[in-house]
Amino acid sequence: MFQFIARRLMLLLPVMLGVVLVTFMIVRLIPGDPCVTMLGERATPAKCEAFLDRYGLNDNIGVQFVRYLQNLIKGDFGDSIRFTRPVTTLIAERLPLTMELTLLAMIFSTTVGVLLGVISALKRNTFIDTITMIIANIGVSMPVFWLGLLLAYLFALTLKGTPLSLPPSGRFSAGLSPIDLAKFWGLENLSGLKFFLVELMSNTVLVNVIITHDWKLFWDALRHLILPAVAVGTIPMAIIARMTRSSLLEVVGLDYIRAARAKGMVERRVIGKHAMRNAMIPIVTIIGIETGGLLSGAVLTETVFNLPGFGTGLVAAILARDYPVVQGFTLVIAVIFVLVNLVVDISYAYLDPRIRLE
Amino acid sequence: MSVTPATQTRDTILEVKNLKTYFFTEDGVVKAVDGVDFSVKAGEVLGLVGESGCGKSVSSFSILRLVGVPGKIVEGEIFFEGQDILKLSKDEMVKMRGDRISMIFQQPQSSLNPVFRVGEQVAEVLELHKGIKKKEAWARAVELLTLVGIPDPKKKAYAYPHELSGGQAQRVIIAMALALSPKLLIADEPTTALDVTIQAQILDLINELREKTDTAVILITHDLGIIAETADRVAVMYAGEIVEFANVEPIFEKPLHPYTQGLIGSIPVLGNVVARLEVIPGLVPNLIDLPPGCRFEPRCLLRQKYGLEVCARREPELVEVTKNHKVRCWLYTDSDEHSAPLKVE
Numbered sequence: 257m258f259q260f261i262a263r264r265l266m267l268l269l270p271v272m273l274g275v276v277l278v279t280f281m282i283v284r285l286i287p288g289d290p291c292v293t294m295l296g297e298r299a300t301p302a303k304c305e306a307f308l309d310r311y312g313l314n315d316n317i318g319v320q321f322v323r324y325l326q327n328l329i330k331g332d333f334g335d336s337i338r339f340t341r342p343v344t345t346l347i348a349e350r351l352p353l354t355m356e357l358t359l360l361a362m363i364f365s366t367t368v369g370v371l372l373g374v375i376s377a378l379k380r381n382t383f384i385d386t387i388t389m390i391i392a393n394i395g396v397s398m399p400v401f402w403l404g405l406l407l408a409y410l411f412a413l414t415l416k417g418t419p420l421s422l423p424p425s426g427r428f429s430a431g432l433s434p435i436d437l438a439k440f441w442g443l444e445n446l447s448g449l450k451f452f453l454v455e456l457m458s459n460t461v462l463v464n465v466i467i468t469h470d471w472k473l474f475w476d477a478l479r480h481l482i483l484p485a486v487a488v489g490t491i492p493m494a495i496i497a498r499m500t501r502s503s504l505l506e507v508v509g510l511d512y513i514r515a516a517r518a519k520g521m522v523e524r525r526v527i528g529k530h531a532m533r534n535a536m537i538p539i540v541t542i543i544g545i546e547t548g549g550l551l552s553g554a555v556l557t558e559t560v561f562n563l564p565g566f567g568t569g570l571v572a573a574i575l576a577r578d579y580p581v582v583q584g585f586t587l588v589i590a591v592i593f594v595l596v597n598l599v600v601d602i603s604y605a606y607l608d609p610r611i612r613l614e
Numbered sequence: 615m616s617v618t619p620a621t622q623t624r625d626t627i628l629e630v631k632n633l634k635t636y637f638f639t640e641d642g643v644v645k646a647v648d649g650v651d652f653s654v655k656a657g658e659v660l661g662l663v664g665e666s667g668c669g670k671s672v673s674s675f676s677i678l679r680l681v682g683v684p685g686k687i688v689e690g691e692i693f694f695e696g697q698d699i700l701k702l703s704k705d706e707m708v709k710m711r712g713d714r715i716s717m718i719f720q721q722p723q724s725s726l727n728p729v730f731r732v733g734e735q736v737a738e739v740l741e742l743h744k745g746i747k748k749k750e751a752w753a754r755a756v757e758l759l760t761l762v763g764i765p766d767p768k769k770k771a772y773a774y775p776h777e778l779s780g781g782q783a784q785r786v787i788i789a790m791a792l793a794l795s796p797k798l799l800i801a802d803e804p805t806t807a808l809d810v811t812i813q814a815q816i817l818d819l820i821n822e823l824r825e826k827t828d829t830a831v832i833l834i835t836h837d838l839g840i841i842a843e844t845a846d847r848v849a850v851m852y853a854g855e856i857v858e859f860a861n862v863e864p865i866f867e868k869p870l871h872p873y874t875q876g877l878i879g880s881i882p883v884l885g886n887v888v889a890r891l892e893v894i895p896g897l898v899p900n901l902i903d904l905p906p907g908c909r910f911e912p913r914c915l916l917r918q919k920y921g922l923e924v925c926a927r928r929e930p931e932l933v934e935v936t937k938n939h940k941v942r943c944w945l946y947t948d949s950d951e952h953s954a955p956l957k958v959e
């Protein structure tokens with residue numbers, strides 16, 4: 257098992273290099289002369305020459321890539337053209353929200369999805385099964401923005417004034433914001449990686465609350481995330497429910513389940529231990545794929561619920577042709593994808609001893 | 615009829631009476647087991663033979679009440695140690711399985727859960743029924759693996775099923791099945807999936823352990839060679855019914871039912887080569903749409919020879935035509951429309 261993880265981590269290096277190369281190329285493939293896009297009307301040949309020189313765009317593409325790579329290793333993602341701030345700072349500001357949203361949505365979709373799937377499989381071909389699968393099928397075909405608006409309407413307007421009321425937009429209520437950990441710890445003049453990490457932790461409510469015990473902020477942030485998480489988690493929930501049902505039904509029909517029953521164990525143990533452990537293998541794949549999907553789905557939800565996250569940040573950067581930001585954000589999303597896949601692979605190996613050997 | 619009921623009940627640990635297990639499928643009702651009667655005496659080996667698809671496995675799953683949907687036991691009684699197990703509560707049945715009645719399956723490797731260590735799977739039976747702790751159960755599991763002849767059992771206990779050969783996997787399953795010295799072991803084609811050389815070893819192992827634990831065995835197989843070697847009594851099954859039931863010698867020396875005769879006749883006389891059942895011409899009837907008379911009638915050569923009309927119209931009963939020898943055939947029993955052409959004295 258340890259060996260397996262070590263080998264997977266080693267394999268990560270070439271994959272990461274590939275990811276960096278692809279994001280680098282994609283940004284360069286966006287049509288249009290960067291100089292004209294950036295300087296617009298003011299672009300004269302002389303100015304353009306100076307501009308290209310300043311950003312190193314006159315160099316051979318290989319040289320550019322190596323320089324980009326060197327900077328990345330130093331933790332330098334370049335500066336945003338629009339905001340003239342380091343891209344890393346923007347990442348530290350916007351990434352935590354999206355991660356929190358994805359995490360919450362995944363918790364929602366996995367627990368509810370697996371639960372519905374198991375119930376439905378155990379009550380196969382009964383009324384309960386039919387109802388559960390109708391819910392799942394509606395869930396799959398529900399557009400995120402539409403569900404988001406419906407939920408916002410229901411919980412923010414119809415239920416307004418009741419304890420069930422939930423905020424429809426924004427990350428925190430007015431006047432609340434996370435305590436800056438640099439100040440909290442009395443650290444000044446941070447720079448580079450340290451600054452990035454402290455910023456990232458400050459903005460991650462889950463981490464922030466552990467350090468500062470600012471529970472008021474935590475609950476406020478959680479309440480703001482519930483509707484978006486449900487909106488974005490509903491399709492994965494439905495897909496996981498269907499997958500759980502079919503996977504469990506398949507396993508339950510296999511020889512070793514009958515053999516387990518023949519050993520004299522109660523049905524709860526047959527399903528909970530012997531069947532589920534095997535049924536989880538394909539379910540974990542789906543959970544991994546859906547987590548990736550959630551990151552892309554976040555763009556839509558963040559727009560509907562007006563959340564200043566990674567998705568909205570990336571869209572804004574693309575529209576403004578803020579290339580360093582586009583490049584940096586895309587790279588981060590790609591890396592997260594790769595890491596999610598790594599986690600899926602490791603869970604696989606944990607669940608299925610046959611995989612560990614390969 | 616000739617055996618007094620008193621001796622029968624004393625000896626018999628399992629008595630299956632008029633068992634009917636049907637599958638309710640979209641195509642119709644599959645009468646996989648349709649009125650089966652047989653009994654097993656303490657410590658004996660009962661051979662259950664018949665072509666593939668005749669209902670042997672479904673009969674054995676019925677005894678453990680492990681028939682899954684769309685199957686259902688629709689009728690009958692199964693007395694185990696005098697108690698009708700079809701009337702037991704779910705919990706009582708769970709306690710019975712793996713403890714007093716256990717089972718060995720045809721596909722050893724797919725009968726072990728691929729994601730758990732084999733030691734854990736053996737230990738689990740002990741944990742379930744003895745309530746002993748994990749560590750103690752593991753130690754006992756290693757002993758059991760030693761007993762069934764697994765090489766290097768301490769280490770092999772940590773193996774996963776895919777790391778074992780078919781023969782080793784079957785040994786592990788035997789260890790599980792006999793861990794609690796059950797009164798009855800159902801072995802459903804325990805060697806069919808194994809190499810010929812391993813087959814003999816596994817059969818020897820079952821026999822050896824059976825003698826130690828005084829366990830009765832229902833040995834299901836379509837291999838008459840195995841039956842001749844190991845069984846005390848034999849029940850021959852055809853299309854969901856028992857057609858002949860007797861001690862092993864009369865079955866091989868004086869088989870009565872035309873189907874049994876066909877089976878025996880198809881064993882090569884020289885050498886002990888495995889019997890091929892397909893030699894009997896014709897096909898097993900469709901279990902959804904059974905012929906109204908004798909189920910073997912479409913394939914029966916003796917019916918033609920004796921010109922029996924009744925066979926196509928009425929089903930014969932399983933009748934004891936001579937001491938401890940039952941057969942289901944109009945050749946040996948009269949009806950109100952014919953008198954039996956063959957009499958057994």
Ligand SMILES: Nc1ncnc2c1ncn2[C@@H]1O[C@H](COP(=O)(O)OP(=O)(O)O)[C@@H](O)[C@H]1O
Binds near residue numbers: 664665669684685
């Ligand atoms: N789950 C099922 N659904 C429908 N029919 C079944 C099912 N399981 C078994 N049967 C039918 O029951 C009959 C007996 O099967 P089985 O007991 O497995 O035969 P065998 O004697 O080879 O062990 C077969 O004809 C099979 O088609």
Ligand code: SF4
Binds near residue numbers: 871911917922930945
């Ligand atoms: S009852 Fe008739 S058809 Fe059936 S086995 Fe006997 S002789 Fe053949």
Ligand SMILES: [Mg+2]
Binds near residue numbers: 670671672802803
């Ligand atoms: Mg079978």
